[in-house]
Amino acid sequence: MDAVSSRSANGVGTGGATVRGLQCRECGQMYPTEPIHVCELCFGPLEVAYDYDAIGNRISREQIAQGPSSLWRYKLLLPIEGDRIVDSQAGFTPLVRAHNLGRALGLRNLYVKNDTVNPTFSFKDRPVSIASTKAVEFGFDTLACASTGNLAGAVAAHAAIAGLKACIFIPADLEPSKIVGAQAYNPTLVAVDGNYDDVNRVCSEIAEEYRWAFVNINMRPYYSEGSKTLAYEVSEQLGWRIPDHAIVPIASGSLFTKVWKGFGELVKLGLTSPGTPRMTGAQALGCSPVVTAYDGHTLNVEPVKPKTIAKSLAIGNPADGYYSLRIIKESGGVACAVDDGEIVEGIKLLARTEGIFAETAGGVTIGVLKKLAESGVIDPDELVVAYVTGNGLKTQEALTGALIEPIQVRPSLRAIEEALALRAEPAAAVA
DSSP states (O other): OOSEEETGGGTOOOOOSOEEEEEETTTOOEEOSSSOOBOTTTOOBEEEEEOHHHHHTTOOHHHHHTSOSSGGGGGGGSOOOSSEEEOOOOOOOOEEEOHHHHHHHTOSEEEEEEGGGSTTSBTTHHHHHHHHHHHHHHTOSEEEEEOSSHHHHHHHHHHHHHTOEEEEEEETTOOHHHHHHHHTTOOEEEEESSOHHHHHHHHHHHHHHSOOEETTTTTHHHHGGGGGHHHHHHHHHTTSOOOSEEEEEOSSSHHHHHHHHHHHHHHHTTSSOSOOOEEEEEEETTBOHHHHHHHTTOSOOOOOOOOSSOGGGOOSSOTTHHHHHHHHHHHTOOEEEEOHHHHHHHHHHHHHHHOOOBOHHHHHHHHHHHHHHHTTOSOTTSEEEEEEOBBGGGGGGGGTTSSOOOOOOOSSHHHHHHHHHHHHHHHHHHO
């Protein structure tokens, strides 16, 4: 069966007019559902507006449960109006009850949303599934993006599935494993001298000249909606509950704001009981403009030049930084940053307690979780969900020199016993 297929073929319910259009987040001006992302009146960002009455008449927990085991079980809550979807089987990833990590941190109700197991090994498969499907709807022949790495792989893979050309722009100093992870799908890959903000600026100019579907520029209103599925899944996997506290990494802030929006939509539609989670934003100290603004008690985000091993979060001028700060304030959450050493320790802590190997962004989330648990910001009985968004195989370089070296021995039982005894002696001395 063709991966770009009909809704019925994928077990997705029949569609209908559930999208009202695009609406400016600042002035409220409405626009048709077109590949645009900026308000012509006030230059504010556009986002998808829905007819929640129409959705409410058709959606139910039972209807969702009958859908596929992927993000497409929530199609009625996504901005897809055509009969074809670009389906990589992304989503419906494990929500792990983190008993071991919880004991280590003194938290009794801790969960980890493990998005390391998506098709291209990061949460980016979610928004790109939506953006690529809309690109097919709009008749584009090229899928493009500015990327810090994870998005590059997701765009290249989804373009391959959809039969579209792919043109991807990345900072030249990206981790080699992420470059290979995109190259494998045979896109046109352009390495730009500069950081992500430089790449994004150039791509904005290109998007003005070429009729390409830039997933995080002209397709951004649709693309960002895919991240809402991380809220839907968590709630469904918790038995249709809203967590008390969600810890989400912040790069541009799009993921953070859409997780919040997703929880709100479930409450609005009566799929969960009323409630809102405390939303905590996690950043790397070397690129933490949202945390700096939060600590300064302001909603004004000052751009910074990134310097961190967490390159997937290295966006110095976050487009949704202001909106993230508003959500943090409204929900009673916090913004917190950890340094490179704490990021590495976060990666190692999650791996040795829960068997999940996360990339540096996951190290940020777990590092912030640890810091807040130790400082008492997180109550031991809160139902906490920590979002881990990418696989550690993408950022192995970050652990260089931070792991125990293999024991080298001769091929004999005696040599192995002697080596193991020597390895155990330092641990015994410490105990």
